[in-house]
Amino acid sequence: MRVVAAMSGGVDSSVAAARLVDAGHDVVGIHLALSRKSSSGRGCCTLDDARDARRVADMLGIAFYVWDLSEQFAADVVDDFLAEYRSGRTPNPCMRCNERIKFAAVLDRAVALGFDAVATGHYARVVPGTGGPELHRAVDAAKDQSYVLGVLGVEQLGRTILPLGGDLKGEVRAEAARRGLLVAAKPDSHDICFIPDGDTAAFLRSRLGxxxxxxxxxxxxxxxxxxxxxxxxxxxxxxxxxxxxxxxxxxxxxxxxxxxxxxxxxxxPPALLDVDVAEGIRPTWAGPAVGESPVELAAQVRAHAEPVAASARLVDERLVVEFHTPIRGLAPGQSMVLYDGTRVVGSATVDATHRMRVA
Amino acid sequence: MADRAYLDHAATTPMLAEARAAWVAQSQRVGNPSSLHTAGRAARRVVEESREAIAADLRCRPSSVVFTAGGTEADNLAVKGLFWGRRDAVGARRVLASSIEHHAVLDPVEWLADHQQAEVAWLPVDERGRIDLASLETELAEPSGVALCTVMWANNEIGTVQPVARIAEMCRAAGVPFHTDAVQALGFLPMDLTAVGADAVTISSHKIGGPFGVGALVLDPAAKVVPVLHGGGQEREVRSGTLDAAGIAGFAVAVAHAVAGQRERAAHVLALRERLIAGIRATVPDARLNGDPGTGAEERLPGNVHLSFPGCEGDLLLMLLDAAGIDCSTGSACTAGIPEPSHVLLAMGADPALARSSLRFSLGGTSTEADVDAVLAALPGAVERARRAGTLAHRAG
Missing domain, CATH: 2.30.30 (SH3 type barrels.)
Structure with a gap:
């Protein structure tokens, strides 16, 4: 297959690209330039991550290019992030990026250019199912990133390769070292990429006044x-x-x-935070959609939150989820991802929350 | 790499065997050209003989040739050095620069404006990228405040040749120092520096088949220039740094080759260029040739083909052609790989989308018909795919 390997310059995407090369695929490394911060003001030549990704591509002997998606990222992710906060909601920009950039703009572009799939270093598994590809949790529960991929549809999953879903993070890091990849010891990134100092409040203040x-x-x-x-x-x-x-x-x-x-x-007090029912908008489905009759599933509302047993049904295009035990602190703008066991069923963005019991 | 087609000679061109031999030979000998002993004198002799050979080839005085570590350094020395010299001498602060200069000139000019109180007049160009002499004339009407004028001999992106002899004459009449970046012109256009009469001319070694990291500023000894690099003062107190005798020896061989073979090389690449343009027009009819379509030495660099492909992004075309075995460029290179819409095309009045849809093929002495045919075979499919990808970028959401 002809595969675009999205290479961030980190350990995971580097090992993912290396494995695709080993598997005999025709791989091209692509680094996504999502912002244009640089001392020269010309937006080039200062991005350490781009350089790391390029060096890994050199070692793998694959072609490497930078795709500048900064304008689209600013419009679809950063502006959306600000607009959501401005209206009192709490968005997840990484999910938005996966939905609009990595598995949409990049994937569409790759397909148009003649590639068959896009590969990333996310920890989750795409496995063939009876009705098409399914998205499942990673084997490494601590690293599982199926939540942030919960916005992907069946068509996108069919062109997505996630080579690391069956591994433990420690194994991947060891493999990077064994392969001699310079990025093996690089720390994991946790922050929102466009707020590198992690101070979201200061970023919002600077943009929103x-x-x-x-x-x-x-x-x-x-x-x-x-x-x-x-x-x-x-x-x-x-x-x-x-x-x-x-x-x-x-x-x-x-x-x-x-x-x-x-x-x-x-x-x-914390008791006021309990939520029993959430209504979600913009549902996406990683397989058959949930219908009007309630289905017993598990709902996860944050990247590393415990899933909660819940029943879900669709009411007028809105996904209504009743949690069997209340969820503490669920904000409009957050994403709910529904699971059936390890399988991702779909997702929606929380629009409203309700409390049944009086605290 | 043997089966690849290299069409990026404006970025760099293969090193000549003769230049490599001279370079390697000198690199095997010990000696700093500034040392007084026998080894030093032997290295100095190589440098001076190279200087004299280059001067003879370009028709200038040997004392004019100031060796540098490349074209960018020579441009910085000319722009900053002449500015500071004229500022100190007569208090002039105005810089006249064409709006399509290479970044090695553009950025020093902007730096002078940002940090040294220079006032910049960006000289406009027409839709072919040729400087507007009337606006230059207007600027030169009040010459006392003008520190320097800088206009490149031929443009690196679109290949448009400027009337440098005429500009030099106008500047000389006004008493304003004139610098021209001739990096792309050398070896492709006739070059008689005495006849042109510029105060400072930039040339580079690796663009003509010499080693990397060597260049020269051909600088009128009478011009007042403040150094950029201070130190041992090796080059006439204008440029400091140990002279690279081996690189300079290779450079001199490359200049000799560039000048001696210029007419033949120009005819060779011009024929290939016209074949490439005609072939692209036949298969991709909406491709637009940027710059001056003329075939004369005063019009366009003979080896330059610069086209816009509406609806395509240049960097995607580059990637697809790369996969098909073709090395070319979007115009101006950027090491992190993020393309910017070309300031040259914008100055010519192109809209940013068209500027981003450009590709440059540049031919050199080693180019062949097979190189051209490889492009003609791969380009239509690449354009079709890039166009499909390009329409997606404009899709909402």
Whole structure:
């Protein structure tokens, strides 16, 4: 097969590319330039990751190019990220990138250019099923990235190769060292790539500006602190609230509500965070779609959250998920991924949450 | 690599066997050209004989030839050095530069504007990429404030040749120092530096079959130039750094070859160029030739073919042709591989999408009909695929 190996310059995508070469595929390495930050202002020649990826491609003896998708990334991922926060939601930009860039723009472009598939270093498995390719959790549960791939459809899965899904991270790193890849000791990346210092609040403030307002106790209505932008908060957040007033019940306070228009952040005890039902929009399906009659599945709402047993059904294009045990802190904008055992069923973006029990 | 077609001679061209022999021979001898003993004098002799040979070939005085570590350094020395010299002498701060200069000139000019209070007048070009002499004339009407004028001899991307003798004459009449980057012109266009009369001319070794890392600024000894590199003052106190006798020996052989074979080489690549252009027009009818379509030595570099393929991204075409065994370029190289829309095409009035859809084939002395035929065989399929990929980029979401 002719395969585009997306090469970030990290350990995982490097080993993934190496294995494809070993398997006899005709592999071309592609590094995606997603931002244009550089000291020269010309957006080139300063990207260490691009250089690392190029050096790995040299060692593998494969052609290597940089695809500049920075404009599309800025429009589809960064602008969306800002717009979501601006409206008080909590987006997952990596999922958005997988949905719009890596497995859409890149895959479409590769197919048009005559390639058969795109390969990445994600930890998840694409396995043939009776009704087409299926997406399953990785063997390494600690590294499993099936959640962030939960937005992929069947057609995309059919052109996706994930060579690392059956391995433990430690094995992959050891393999990189054994192969003499220079990136073997490179640390894993965890941050949002366009916020390299990890300070999301500062990034949002620089882009969205100061919008000062109050932090209010949900139960008493008293102002307990002030903030410089409600958009920078996330439902369920506990740290960085700057509350100095002691609470009556001596319990920690969590963000339980964000009202962007009123510039108000409400805080309350953890019990107020429990969610029993979530409604999702923009559902995607990695196989047969869930219909109007409820299906018993497991729902995962964050990259490393425990899945929760739930029943899911479709009501007017909205995915309604009832959790059998309440989920603590689920924010609009987050993605829910549904699983049947290890198999990804589909995903949706949380639009509204409801609580049944009174805390 | 033998079965590949190399059509990127404007980036670099194969090293000549004779240049390699001279280079290797000198590299086997010890001696710093600045040392006073026998070994040093022997190395100095190689440098000076090379200088004299280059001067004779280019019709300039040996004392004009200032060796550098390449074209970029020579351009920096000319632009910054002449600016500082004129600023110190008469307080001039204005820089006249064509808007299609190579980055080795463009970026020093911008740096002077950002950090040294230079005022820049970017001289416009027409849709063929040729400088507007009327605007130069206007700029030169008030010459006392002008520190220098810099206009490249022939453009590296689109191959348009500038009327450098005329520009030099206008600058001389106005008393303004004139620099021209002749890196692409050498070996392809007739070059008589005495007849042209520029104050500073940049040439580079590896573009003409010599070793990398060597070049020269042919600099009028009367020109006041402040050095960029300070140190031992090896080259007339204008340029410091130990002279690379081996590289310079190879460079001199390459210059001799470039000049002696210029007419024959130009005719050879011109015939191939016309064959390539005609063949592409036949198979990809909407391809657009950028620059001057003329075949004369005052019009376009004989080995340059620069085309836009509407609806294609140049970097995808490059990748597909690469896979088909063809080495070419989108125009100006960038080491991280991220292409920018060419400032040259934008200055000529092209829109950014068309500027991004460009490809440059550049021919050299070793180019063959087989190279041209390889392009003609691979290009239509590549264009079709790149076009399919290109339409996706504009699809919503």
């Amino acid at each position: 100061d919008q000062p307002g109050d932090i209010v106790d949900e139960r008493t209505g008293t102002v307990v602190a002030t903030h410089s932008g409600a958009y920078a908060f996330t439902i369920g957040q506990r740290r960085g609230l700057g509350i100095t007033v002691a609470t009556e019940d001596a319990q920690p306070r969590y963000v339980v509500g964000i009202d962007i228009d009123a510039r108000t952040v409400s805080v309350g």
